[in-house]
Amino acid sequence: MKVLIIEDDPLHRSYLHEAVRAALPECDGVVEAENGGAGERLARDWKSAHIVMDLQMSPRNGIEAARTIWKERPETRILFWSNYSDEAYVRGVSRIVPVGAVYGYVLKSASDDRLKLALRSIFIESQCVIDREVRGMQQKSLGNINGFTEAEYEILVDIALGLTDRAIAHRRSLSVRSVQNRLQQLYVKLGVYQPLGNQGDDGRFNLRARAVAVALLRKLLNHNALERAEADLTTWLARQPHN
Amino acid sequence: MKVLIIEDDPLHRSYLHEAVRAALPECDGVVEAENGGAGERLARDWKSAHIVMDLQMSPRNGIEAARTIWKERPETRILFWSNYSDEAYVRGVSRIVPVGAVYGYVLKSASDDRLKLALRSIFIESQCVIDREVRGMQQKSLGNINGFTEAEYEILVDIALGLTDRAIAHRRSLSVRSVQNRLQQLYVKLGVYQPLGNQGDDGRFNLRARAVAVALLRKLLNHNALERAEADLTTWLARQPHN
DNA sequence: CGGGACCTTGCGGGATCCCGCAGAAAAGAT
DNA sequence: ATCTTTTCTGCGGGATCCCGCAAGGTCCCG
Numbered sequence: 001m002k003v004l005i006i007e008d009d010p011l012h013r014s015y016l017h018e019a020v021r022a023a024l025p026e027c028d029g030v031v032e033a034e035n036g037g038a039g040e041r042l043a044r045d046w047k048s049a050h051i052v053m054d055l056q057m058s059p060r061n062g063i064e065a066a067r068t069i070w071k072e073r074p075e076t077r078i079l080f081w082s083n084y085s086d087e088a089y090v091r092g093v094s095r096i097v098p099v100g101a102v103y104g105y106v107l108k109s110a111s112d113d114r115l116k117l118a119l120r121s122i123f124i125e126s127q128c129v130i131d132r133e134v135r136g137m138q139q140k141s142l143g144n145i146n147g148f149t150e151a152e153y154e155i156l157v158d159i160a161l162g163l164t165d166r167a168i169a170h171r172r173s174l175s176v177r178s179v180q181n182r183l184q185q186l187y188v189k190l191g192v193y194q195p196l197g198n199q200g201d202d203g204r205f206n207l208r209a210r211a212v213a214v215a216l217l218r219k220l221l222n223h224n225a226l227e228r229a230e231a232d233l234t235t236w237l238a239r240q241p242h243n
Numbered sequence: 244m245k246v247l248i249i250e251d252d253p254l255h256r257s258y259l260h261e262a263v264r265a266a267l268p269e270c271d272g273v274v275e276a277e278n279g280g281a282g283e284r285l286a287r288d289w290k291s292a293h294i295v296m297d298l299q300m301s302p303r304n305g306i307e308a309a310r311t312i313w314k315e316r317p318e319t320r321i322l323f324w325s326n327y328s329d330e331a332y333v334r335g336v337s338r339i340v341p342v343g344a345v346y347g348y349v350l351k352s353a354s355d356d357r358l359k360l361a362l363r364s365i366f367i368e369s370q371c372v373i374d375r376e377v378r379g380m381q382q383k384s385l386g387n388i389n390g391f392t393e394a395e396y397e398i399l400v401d402i403a404l405g406l407t408d409r410a411i412a413h414r415r416s417l418s419v420r421s422v423q424n425r426l427q428q429l430y431v432k433l434g435v436y437q438p439l440g441n442q443g444d445d446g447r448f449n450l451r452a453r454a455v456a457v458a459l460l461r462k463l464l465n466h467n468a469l470e471r472a473e474a475d476l477t478t479w480l481a482r483q484p485h486n
Numbered sequence: 487c488g489g490g491a492c493c494t495t496g497c498g499g500g501a502t503c504c505c506g507c508a509g510a511a512a513a514g515a516t
Numbered sequence: 517a518t519c520t521t522t523t524c525t526g527c528g529g530g531a532t533c534c535c536g537c538a539a540g541g542t543c544c545c546g
Contacts, residue, residue: 009326009351011254083252108252162435162453166501178524186503192405206532207504208452210405216459216469223466226459298492378530408533427535449502 001123002029004047005055006039006065007081012108016052017080023116024123036060043069043076045174050123052079055089061224063092074098079122080105080130081115086219090137090230091153104129148189148220155182156230160212160221171236190214244366245272245289249282249296249308250324255351259295259324266359267366279303286312286319295322298332304467306335317341322365323348324358329462334382334396335471346419347372391432391463400427400472403455403464414479417467426451433457 003020007013020030031046033039037060039053051069055062062080069076078092078101092195095169097103104122106115110131118129130138148156158168165183169176187193192210215221246263250256255462256275263273264463274289280303282296294312298305305323312319321344323336328350341347347365349358353374361372373381391399401411408426412419430436435453458464 011258011351015254033279108254159449159452160449160456162450162456163450164447167447175525177526180504181524183503187504204407204410206402206407206451207405208449209402209455212452212455213403213405213469213473216466217473219466223459223462226456228459230456420495420497421493423534424494426533430534 001027001050002031002048003027003123004031004033004039004042004046004051006033006036006042006051006062008034008054008057010034012054012163019112019115020052020119023119026124036062036065039065040068044072047073048160049073049076051076052081054121055080055082055093056084056224061227063096063224064228066093067096070096070098070101074101077102077122078128079118081108083108084222085131085134085137086221086222087137088219088222088225090134092225094138102126102128105134106131107133147214148186151182152186153220154190155179156186156215156221157212157225159183160207160215160226161229161233163233173220183211189209244270244293245274245291246270246366247274247282247285247289247291247294249274249276249279249285249294249300249305251277251300253277255297262355262358263295265361266362269367271318279305279308282308283311287315290316292316292319294319295324295362295404298323298325298336299327299467304411304470306332306339306467306471307335310339313339313341313344317344320345320365320369322346322361324351326351327462327465328374328377328380329465330380330383331462331465331468333377335468337381345369345371348377349374350376391429394425395429395432396463399429399454399458400468402426402451403458403469404472404476406476426454430454 001022001024005013005016005017005020013034017030017032027050031042031048031196033042035057036053039051040060042048043051053062053065057065062082066078066080069078080103082089089103090135093103093105102122104118106118108131110118114131121127121129154172155168158171163171165176165179168174169179172179184193187207190211192205192207192214212221244267246262247268248256248259250259257276260273260275262271270293274285274291277415278283278300279296282294283303285291286294296305296308300308305325309321309323312321323346325332333348336346336348347361349361349372353361357374363376364370364372397415398411401414406414408419408422411417412422415422427436430450433454435448435450435457455464
């Protein structure tokens with residue numbers, strides 16, 4: 001068995017290396033990559049079916065790398081080892097995991113033992129391991145109590161990118177009014193809605209901008225998610241009939 | 244000499260501990276804190292004049308901690324040891340460093356030796372040490388070539404928080420029109436400006452929202468900066484004559 | 487003192503946003 | 517098949533945003 005490590009921080013990388021060697025004595029080869037792009041290449045060359053990677057690298061973050069790796073070989077097992085349990089990350093990962101795939105998500109703050117246990121569970125026992133905290137995030141986001149529909153999330157991303165209602169309507173094949181409806185829902189769910197009528201108020205917010213702000217503060221969006229969205233947007237723009 | 248380490252990642256913390264011991268044999272005491280709040284308290288109790296800390300912790304990130312520490316004892320020497328050279332961080336730091344204070348900013352990606360050298364320079368030689376990359380950022384941001392005025396940065400933060408023009412005008416004691424002028428400048432500098440006239444275009448952006456998006460993508464703003472700004476905003480709101 | 491560079495402010499208008507209202511279409515439920 | 521619930525859609529209007537135009541104001545330089 002060979003294991004591929006994709007992690008940009010050298011300290012964490014060597015720690016991971018150590019942990020892998022200790023937890024998986026049957027492992028007979030460990031390779032390291034220090035960003036997503038290199039990771040994809042190594043995964044291809046080595047045909048490695050066992051990967052542990054960080055999210056948040058550059059260039060090519062973990063989610064992008066995982067997507068292309070899984071696209072090429074869906075049975076690959078990936079353990080995500082990340083600092084954060086931002087909803088943006090969790091959602092980003094669960095959006096790209098292939099059906100039936102074995103994967104894991106553990107936080108860097110987890111103990112030594114938990115990491116090693118996760119390694120064995122995923123690579124040997126073929127069992128998914130998701131950190132409690134992350135799992136909580138997942139349920140909050142999927143089970144729609146206080147959670148966001150895919151549609152709502154999508155429109156949130158669109159306004160975060162700075163698109164106008166019309167542009168969004170075009171992109172998502174909707175009428176402008178529908179876009180505005182979704183926006184209204186979003187405002188309500190984010191607790192940004194203005195109860196209407198209090199206009200002497202100086203502390204008034206621009207709902208559209210405010211929505212993005214609270215989404216960022218709540219880590220519903222983060223830098224990574226924005227980057228991915230921006231990339232998607234530009235490719236979409238490129239394939240549009242010019243003007 | 245005593246040294247205080249403020250860093251949330253245990254791996255990095257122990258690495259730092261090691262580096263301090265190796266670089267500063269004359270040091271006779273190292274204490275560790277794992278977030279800004281604890282760091283402030285320890286700094287007060289220990290009256291430590293030598294601190295090395297991460298930015299990006301929670302609760303109480305490095306900048307907040309440094310501000311209160313420097314407010315209480317401006318001669319404290321602080322080495323910031325961070326993953327990123329985001330303009331938001333660099334600007335945040337240089338905004339709070341007291342005149343004549345000795346401090347440093349080195350990236351975690353720097354070599355072992357550089358870190359140790361920085362430790363000696365700052366704590367022994369009383370000399371500031373700023374990483375090349377960070378220094379570049381600083382000059383780009385202060386030397387106004389492709390840089391942002393304090394005024395422009397301020398208004399950027401305000402729209403990122405979701406304030407309306409009127410609210411900003413009130414907060415900053417300007418007329419609404421002046422706010423809009425500053426916004427226009429900002430749009431130009433961010434390369435978001437719409438040359439006027441092409442209205443058949445579907446790929447149109449909402450300038451206000453788009454400005455925030457590119458600021459985030461360029462790391463002119465980041466999550467930390469937003470949090471600080473949001474905190475400032477709420478205290479400001481609280482002290483306003485109600486409604 | 488006059489001229490120039492810069493910032494601020496008001497005015498006006500076109501574009502966009504926000505959203506209540508109500509009919510049409512789609513998806514489920516009984 | 518019919519009813520209910522949800523979503524999509526157009527219309528209209530008030531608020532906001534974006535910005536060209538032009539009239540001061542301040543500061544500095546010659």
